[in-house]
Amino acid sequence: MRVFVLDKNKKPLDPCQPARARILLKQGRAKVFRRYPFTIIMGDLEELECVTHNHQIKLDPGSQTTGLAIVQEKVVVWGAELTHRGLQIRDGLTSRRQLRRSRRNRKTRYRQPRFLNRKRPDGWLAPSLMSRVYNIITWVKKLTRFCPITGISQELVRFDTQKMENPEISGTEYQQGTLYGYEVREYLLSKWNRKCAYCGVTDTPLEVEHIKPKSKGGSDRVSNLAIACRKCNQTKGNQEIEQFLSGKPDVIKRILSQAKRPLVDAAAVNSTRWKLYNELKALGLPIETGSGGLTKYNRCRQNLPKTHWLDAANVGKVDTLYIEVYQPLLISAKGHGTRKMCRTNKFGFPTRYVPRWKFVKGFQTGDIAKAVVTKGKKVGTYTGRIATRKTGSFNISTKHGLVQGISHKYCSIVHRKDGYAYSF
CATH class of the missing domain: 2.30.30 (SH3 type barrels.)
Structure with a gap:
């Protein structure tokens, strides 16, 4: 992974190789400016004296982890995986709400409820969702200070449910071309945890299967699709699920309920995607967007392993990538502490003071x-x-x-x- 370089006026230059950074530090021409991400500042260079290249920062937003990559033309020079704390925020807000309700139930039991005269602003999102957006925006701004970023690529749609249900009329090249089936299959693999919906087997080739057979009126809607191994798919054939799993009512109930249940992580990503897009757009850099199906197609075409930062590097239009990153930077959001004046037990009663x-x-x-x-x-x-x-x-x-x-x-x-x- 390359090292970020600043000129003597703190303007970003092209990242350099770690070996070159060590030489500059040893010669005294540069000093360490920041440890994470590692950045050096030159003492004898200005931006006008150097040639900089175009750098694209690429984002693969996720519910729990977001992939980040910086691509200089066709070379991936930097990569990171950003772990969010949305679930911690949700649990903290839930605990606070429960403790407040318990306290007011004891102290103000007979008080008349106040009139609900508050209105949430347009575009409001839950704090747990906004924390994901703010984490990404923070790091995009941070990286633009350390690297000459000229554009942003965002995976705007992880699972395009609208196109899966009813593809847009944009030519048969999209509907029946090289991307056909990638969106649906990737969505179903995530939804069914990459195991057979009927027998639960893993580490085997899985196929898309109709819960209600098409020969008996079943549709191609995602709510009627499941992932099955070859053996279960062939054995089931065109049987109804009640006939195929007769004697297993618990399995039938689980499959039918999970089939109609939306993917939680996909819901979180889809809720924040346009908010994140608008926030990135406000930064003033050109934005390129792509879908999760296109990302997977680009990655599989180059035989790259599935990781968050490599997914980010393959967002948008990609021909060939040369990977210079072997160990990405792992970033975890930790917050800035709390404003509590005391520590409490599980019932919300004070137990000790805070310095x-x-x-x-x-x-x-x-x-x-x-x-x-x-x-x-x-x-x-x-x-x-x-x-x-x-x-x-x-x-x-x-x-x-x-x-x-x-x-x-x-x-x-x-x-x-x-x-x-x-x-x-």
Whole structure:
């Protein structure tokens, strides 16, 4: 993965190879500007003295993880996977709502309900959904400061349910061409967890199957399609599901209920896709869009493994890609703490106070620090995200596990808290 480079006025230049970055640092021509993502700043170069190339930032938005990639012409020079915290936000809001209802039920039991005179603004989305949008926008803005980005590619539709039900009249090339069936099949594989709907077998070739046979009036709607192994598909033939699974009422009930149930992750992505598109459009860069079927087609055509960042690299129109990234940056959204004045138990009653000051000995929870312990039971070097205590004894989360009770005297800052955790 290449290293981002800034000129002496903090203007982005073309990313360079890690070996070249090491030479520049050793010669004293550059300094480390930022650790995550790793960025150096030149002391003797300006933007006008250098030639920069076009860089496209590509996005594969997901419900839990979003893929990010930067492509310089045909070369993938940077990749990352951004893990969202939408589920944590949802659980936190649910807990807060339950505790508030319990408290008001005790304290204001006989109070008349107030008139509902509040209206949500147009385009309102739940905070758990907006956090996904804000995470992506934050990183797009961050990367445009470190790299000369000239365009954005977004997978606007993961599963185009409208085209699956009734393809747009845009020529038979789309409906019966190389992309035909990719949207439906990928949607069904995700919906049925990549296993046979009837017997549950995995790691075997799966086929699209009609729950109600077409010969008996079944349609091609997604709610009538399932994924089945070859054996079950051939055995079922044109039987009704009640006849094929006679004696297994629980399996019949599960299949029929799951067939009509929308895909939860797809629903979250589809809810935020236009909001994200409009936010990206407001940045002023040209935007290219593509569908999930096109992304999969591009990836399979080049025999690339399925990962979030490689999916992002294949968004939109792609001919051939040259991969220079072997280990993407793993980014996890952690938030910026809470505003609670005290800690509570599971019933919402206060149990202990929260220290007033965020900073302890120059550190705060969320900083990435390096601790070199020279004496005691924990002699060694530890690098990771820290959690502070008022006493000055910190916890460090390393890739090998949690290390507790490290004195602040042994710690030095590597990367200041920015709401995210990083690893490789």
